[in-house]
Each structure stands twice: as C-alpha cells, then as structure tokens.
Amino acid sequence: MATARSTPGGASRGRxxxxxxxxxxxxALVLWYVLTTLTGVIGSAxxxxxxxxxxxxxxxxxxxxxxxxxxxxxxxxxxxxxxxFAAAVTAGVPLGLAMGWSRRVEAxxxxxxxxxxxxxxxxxxxxxxxxxxxxDAAKVMVIWFAAFVPSVINAYTGVRSIEPYLLxxxxxxxxxxWSFVREVLLPAALPHIFTGLRLSLQASWTTLVAAELxxxxxxxxxxxxxxxxxxxxxxxxxxxxxxxxxxGVMTCTLALVEARxxxxxxx
Amino acid sequence: xxxxxxxAVTRVFRRDGKDFPTLDGISLEVRDREFVAIxxxxxxxxxxxxxxxxxxxxxxxxxxxxxxxxxxxxxxxRAVVFQQFALFPWKTVWDNIDFGLRNKGxxxxxxxxxxxxxxxxxxxxxxESAFPHQLSGGMQQRVAxxxxxVLDPDVLLMDExxxxxxxxxxxxxxxELVRLARKNPRTVLFITHAVEEAVYLSxxxxxxxxxxxxxxxxxxxxxxxxxxxxxxxxxIEEVMDQDSFVHLRTRIWKLLREQQAPNDH
Ligand SMILES: Nc1ncnc2c1ncn2[C@@H]1O[C@H](COP(=O)(O)OP(=O)(O)OP(=O)(O)O)[C@@H](O)[C@H]1O
Ligand SMILES: [Mg+2]
Numbered sequence: 001m002a003t004a005r006s007t008p009g010g011a012s013r014g015r016x017x018x019x020x021x022x023x024x025x026x027x028a029l030v031l032w033y034v035l036t037t038l039t040g041v042i043g044s045a046x047x048x049x050x051x052x053x054x055x056x057x058x059x060x061x062x063x064x065x066x067x068x069x070x071x072x073x074x075x076x077x078x079x080x081x082x083x084x085f086a087a088a089v090t091a092g093v094p095l096g097l098a099m100g101w102s103r104r105v106e107a108x109x110x111x112x113x114x115x116x117x118x119x120x121x122x123x124x125x126x127x128x129x130x131x132x133x134x135x136d137a138a139k140v141m142v143i144w145f146a147a148f149v150p151s152v153i154n155a156y157t158g159v160r161s162i163e164p165y166l167l168x169x170x171x172x173x174x175x176x177x178w179s180f181v182r183e184v185l186l187p188a189a190l191p192h193i194f195t196g197l198r199l200s201l202q203a204s205w206t207t208l209v210a211a212e213l214x215x216x217x218x219x220x221x222x223x224x225x226x227x228x229x230x231x232x233x234x235x236x237x238x239x240x241x242x243x244x245x246x247x248g249v250m251t252c253t254l255a256l257v258e259a260r261x262x263x264x265x266x267x
Numbered sequence: 268x269x270x271x272x273x274x275a276v277t278r279v280f281r282r283d284g285k286d287f288p289t290l291d292g293i294s295l296e297v298r299d300r301e302f303v304a305i306x307x308x309x310x311x312x313x314x315x316x317x318x319x320x321x322x323x324x325x326x327x328x329x330x331x332x333x334x335x336x337x338x339x340x341x342x343x344x345r346a347v348v349f350q351q352f353a354l355f356p357w358k359t360v361w362d363n364i365d366f367g368l369r370n371k372g373x374x375x376x377x378x379x380x381x382x383x384x385x386x387x388x389x390x391x392x393x394x395e396s397a398f399p400h401q402l403s404g405g406m407q408q409r410v411a412x413x414x415x416x417v418l419d420p421d422v423l424l425m426d427e428x429x430x431x432x433x434x435x436x437x438x439x440x441x442x443e444l445v446r447l448a449r450k451n452p453r454t455v456l457f458i459t460h461a462v463e464e465a466v467y468l469s470x471x472x473x474x475x476x477x478x479x480x481x482x483x484x485x486x487x488x489x490x491x492x493x494x495x496x497x498x499x500x501x502x503i504e505e506v507m508d509q510d511s512f513v514h515l516r517t518r519i520w521k522l523l524r525e526q527q528a529p530n531d532h
Contacts, residue, residue, distance in 0.1 A: 168323050169353035171341040173367035173414075183366070187357035264357045264398040 048234035056234035065235060066226035068218045074246055077208055077219040080136055081250070084143025085204045092151030092200070093193055097185065099152070100159025113152065121146030121207045125214055134215040139208060146207040147200035154196025158189025191265065194258045201254060205247040220246070269334040269344075269421035269454050271297040271320050276329035278315055289315055291479040293329070300452040304465035306519065307475030307483075308526050313458045314350060316480075317424050320456055321347045333422055343367050346415035350426040350458075352407050354399040360410050361386070361395040367418045385413045388443070404431040409440070416447070423455045429464065438503055441467060449498070462519050466512060467503055474522045484522055491515060 029050075035041045036049035044052060061070040068076070099106040099113075124145045125138075132138035162185070170184045186193075212221020220243050227235035259266065278290040290312040297303045305313045318324035319331045322341040331338045333345060341347070346367075354363050361382060368378045386392060389409045399407050408431045415423060429437045441464060448455065448468070459465050465472045470489035473482055492498065495511040506512055 163353075165349055165351050165353040166355065168321075168341070169347075169349060169355070171323070172321065172343065172345070172347050173418075174343045174370040175366070176370070179370065183358075184355070187355070190357075262357070264400070 048237055052234040053237050056238045060238055066223045073218060073220050073223050074242055078246055080139050081143060081204045081208050084140040085147045085201055088144045088147035089151045089197060089200055092148045093155045096152040096155025097159055097189060100156040117149055121203060122210050125211055139211040142211050143204045143207050146203040150199035150203060151196040154192045155189060158192030159185065162188040190262050197254055201250055209243055270299045271422060271454060271456060272332045274330040276326040276331060279327045288479040291481050293482060295473060295482060297454055297456055300454055302448055302455040302469045303471050303473060304457045304459055304469040305473045305475060306459060306462060306465050306523060307480065308477040311475045311478050312480035313475060314426055317426050317456055317458055321345055321424050343371055343418050344420055345422040345424055346418045346420035348411050348415045348425040348428040352411040354407060354410055356399055359396045359398055360391060363410055364413050364417050367414060381417055385417045389413045405433060405436050408432060421453060423453055425457045427458055442503055444468060462516055463507060466515050467506060472519055474519060477526045486519060488515060
C-alpha cells in the first residue's frame with residue numbers, strides 16, 4: 001500500500017532528482033575549490049577554502065576549540081534544545097488541546113497567551129539573563145518560550161479542525177472521559193500536533209544558537225561566537241554546518257516518531 | 268419496547284440572522300420493530316429528523332422521544348449509520364467496529380465473536396487490519412453499517428446507508444438487511460433517495476414535502492407485502508417485478524414529483 005504513489009515513472013523521477021541534486025553539489029564543491037584554493041578569487045579571510053575547513057574540522061574534533069571538542073559542543077547544545085523543547089511541548093500540547101476543546105479554558109487562557117505570543121522569543125533573552133544569569137537555565141527558559149507557542153497553537157488547531165461528524169460518531173458509540181481523549185481527540189489532532197512539534201523544534205534551535213551567542217560556557221553557539229571574534233571563517237563554517245546537522249537529525253527523528261505514532265497516515 | 272415518536276416537531280435554523288424553517292409540524296410514530304423509510308426532496312429535512320432521534324439535534328418546538336423517553340443525548344441504544352460514514356481514520360476496520368462494544372463494557376471474548384461474525388456477514392474478511400482510507404467507498408460504507416449493527420441496538424437510524432454502493436453490492440446489502448430485519452426485527456428509521464429501495468425494505472414509506480418539510484403522505488407497504496406474500500420471493504428483482512410493487516413505487520414517484528420545485532429539474 002505504501003507503493004500506491006510511487007508509480008514506475010515516479011520512482012525513476014525520484015532517482016533522477018537524487019542525481020541532479022548530487023550533481024549540483026559536485027558543481028558547487030568544484031566551484032568552491034576553484035574560487036578559493038585554485039585561483040584565490042575569494043580571499044580566505046572572507047570565505048575559507050576546502051582544506052582550511054577540513055583543518056578546522058580536525059582541530060575542533062580532535063584538539064578542541066572554544067573550551068571543548070566537537071562532540072562536547074554538539075551534545076551540550078542538543079541537551080539544552082531537548083530540555084527546553086520537551087518542557088515546552090509537555091506544557092504546550094495539553095494546553096492547546098484543552099483550549100481547543102473547552103471554550104472556558106480558551107476564554108481564560110487566551111488573553112494571556114495572545115499577549116506573550118507576539119513577543120519574539122529572542123526578546124526574552126535579557127529577562128532570562130537577569131533572572132537566571134548566563135548559564136544553561138536561562139537558555140532553557142528562552143527555548144521554552146520559543147517552542148511553547150507553536151506547540152500550543154497547533155494542538156489547538158488540531159482539536160478545532162476535527163470533523164464534527166467524528167465527534168458525533170464517538171458520542172453515539174458512547175466514548176467517554178480518558179478513553180475519548182486517548183482514542184479520539186489525540187489521534188484526530190495528531191497531524192497538527194506534529195506540525196507544531198516540528199515548528200517548535202526549529203524555533204528551539206534558532207533560539208538556542210542566538211542565546212549561546214550572547215554568552216555560553218560550551219555549545220555550538222559558543223563556537224560560532226568565538227570563531228567570529230578570532231576571525232576564523234573556516235571554524236564559523238564548521239559551526240554552522242554542525243548546527244544544521246544537529247537540527248536535521250532531530251527533525252528526522254521527529255519524522256520517524258510521527259510515522260510510528262500515526263501509521264494510518266502512511267500510503 | 269422502543270418506538271420513535273415525533274410529536275408536532277418543528278425546527279428553525281438561523282443563518283446570517285435569518286430564520287430558515289426546515290421542519291414544519293412533523294408528527295410520526297415509528298412503532299416498535301417497525302421499518303420506516305423516509306423519502307423526500309433534497310434539503311427537506313430528512314437528515315434533521317434522523318439526527319433528532321439520535322440526540323444530535325433538537326426540535327425548536329415539539330418533542331422527540333424513543334421508547335417513551337424524551338431524547339436528550341446520543342447513545343449506543345440508537346445506532347446511527349451516518350451519511351458520511353464517519354469512520355475513525357486512525358482505527359482499523361476491526362477496531363472501528365469493536366469500539367462501540369468496548370465502550371459498552373462487553374467482554375473481550377464476546378466482542379471477538381460478534382465483531383468476527385459481522386465482518387463475515389458484511390464480506391469484510393481479510394480487511395480486519397486495514398485502515399478506512401485503504402478501502403473503497405463501498406467497503407467503508409459496509410464498515411459503517413457493521414459498526415452500527417454490531418451494537419445490536421434497539422433502534423437503527425440509517426442515513427442513506429447504501430448511497431455509495433455500486434448496484435450489485437447495494438442489492439446484496441438490501442437483501443441482507445431484509446433477512447436481518449426478518450430474523451431479528453428492530454425499529455429502523457431509514458432515509459433514502461431510492462424509491463424502490465424504500466418500498467422493498469420498509470413497512471411504511473413516509474413521503475416528505477420540500478422545505479419546510481412536512482409529511483406529505485405515509486404509505487403502508489407492510490399490508491401489501493403480506494397480502495401479496497412478497498416474502499416467498501428470494502430475490503429483490505422478483506419482488507420488484509410484482510404488479511403490487513410497481514404500483515406502490517409509481518405512486519410514491521408521483522408524490523415525489525409533485526414536491527419538485529418548478530425550477531428544480
Ligand atoms: N446546523 C444547521 N444549520 C443551519 N442549517 C441547517 C443545519 N442543518 C441543516 N440545515 C438546513 O436544513 C435543511 C435540511 O437539511 P437536511 O440535511 O435535513 O436535509 P436532507 O433532507 O437530509 O437533504 P439530503 O437529501 O440532501 O441529504 C437544509 O436546507 C440545510 O441547509
Ligand atoms: Mg440528508
């Protein structure tokens with residue numbers, strides 16, 4: 001059944017897309033090499049050459065940079081993101097569901113929610129620093145605010161977009177209480193909930209890097225900040241690449257979890 | 268004893284600040300274990316009537332009661348087959364059918380037997396673990412019907428339950444429903460656009476006028492079925508060939524034609 005959409009034409013088109021993508025990558029790499037190392041059109045103070053980037057990678061991975069080695073920075077940043085994200089969605093998703101389900105909860109929560117919602121997450125940084133200092137707790141708090149809003153909004157939307165006749169069917173079938181939440185409300189809202197989780201995760205990474213730029217003991221944001229101060233473009237690039245990789249891994253993991261949690265949406 | 272009584276029921280919907288009288292003085296009793304079909308022009312309020320019996324909609328004035336009790340909320344004693352199936356997309360065929368029994372607290376072993384039986388009856392074997400979106404429209408509709416039958420309800424409320432079926436399956440399902448209704452009679456309110464289906468299945472056919480819906484006429488089919496002994500005939504096409512059947516059908520057709528708005532061809 002999963003094959004329903006991948007017709008023979010579709011499959012070969014998919015394979016061709018992979019090749020085109022790989023070719024584009026190859027062209028970019030060659031161009032990069034030609035423009036930097038080979039001809040020096042772009043000076044290495046502006047953009048690093050491939051060997052420089054590789055050297056920076058080696059240095060970060062083996063010797064360490066900005067008070068830590070690559071895996072320490074990655075793990076530290078990931079840990080903060082996961083903590084803030086998890087705390088935000090365990091509060092945000094149930095709140096969104098409750099707001100979507102109960103007019104009373106919505107009436108009570110909405111004014112507060114609408115007030116904090118337009119505040120960009122990064123604007124919380126100064127307050128977080130004043131409250132919690134430059135340590136990890138402040139970062140988790142800022143991530144929490146960033147991840148909270150999308151998880152609430154999408155869980156809310158998920159409940160609101162349940163087909164009315166499904167609710168009627170569940171009343172007819174006598175579903176009540178916790179069983180209704182688990183077997184009707186949650187699965188019905190699940191696609192929207194996962195959209196919210198994805199947005200929350202992205203917001204978490206954005207916010208974390210920004211927060212670490214302001215000041216951190218360890219983390220990819222610290223790598224970026226230190227390398228900017230050292231005018232070390234190759235290290236900046238490595239920092240960026242690993243922010244992308246770490247965020248990408250988490251997003252992919254989330255997609256796997258979604259496929260597991262919502263098997264009926266496959267194929 | 269589970270009859271359905273509509274007592275001088277009216278319903279006015281408000282839309283854009285205007286009143287839309289939809290039902291205008293419906294009085295009807297579907298007797299215990301009687302099979303009543305409603306036919307009428309689109310938008311005349313058939314679904315609204317059925318929803319009132321289900322407890323999903325309420326009269327503006329008048330009273331709807333089932334088994335002598337005013338209807339205040341839905342419940343598994345009045346199983347509904349919805350016009351849009353309303354299957355749970357995240358539940359398999361088996362779990363969709365099983366869900367109502369589970370909520371009623373029926374024991375596991377009995378549930379397994381009843382769900383298994385109904386799946387066989389509806390020709391859904393082999394699809395127990397399929398999700399609704401993996402089924403054809405006709406099969407989805409059979410799951411929706413199975414989900415209602417399996418509850419063994421006092422009252423069955425069916426809103427165009429065979430609408431999405433192809434002609435062959437539809438015929439099979441009609442014969443099946445008749446067999447079921449004879450074997451294990453229950454109170455059925457059945458909405459359809461198909462006049463022949465209405466005559467074939469029901470004890471009485473209610474013809475409604477166009478909006479605001481009133482009852483134009485109630486046609487007694489059961490007495491004709493008995494006096495002409497339709498039940499001796501095995502197949503639906505044999506019944507439909509009877510002069511008595513054709514006569515009733517044509518009469519209902521004419522009544523329906525009169526309800527057609529002049530600009531509504
Ligand atoms: N919740 C509602 N709010 C406003 N108007 C409604 C509502 N429910 C039904 N109506 C209106 O009431 C009228 C009757 O609707 P109903 O669904 O009962 O018709 P029906 O006879 O079942 O039609 P069909 O044969 O097309 O299914 C329609 O004009 C519809 O627009
Ligand atoms: Mg209808």
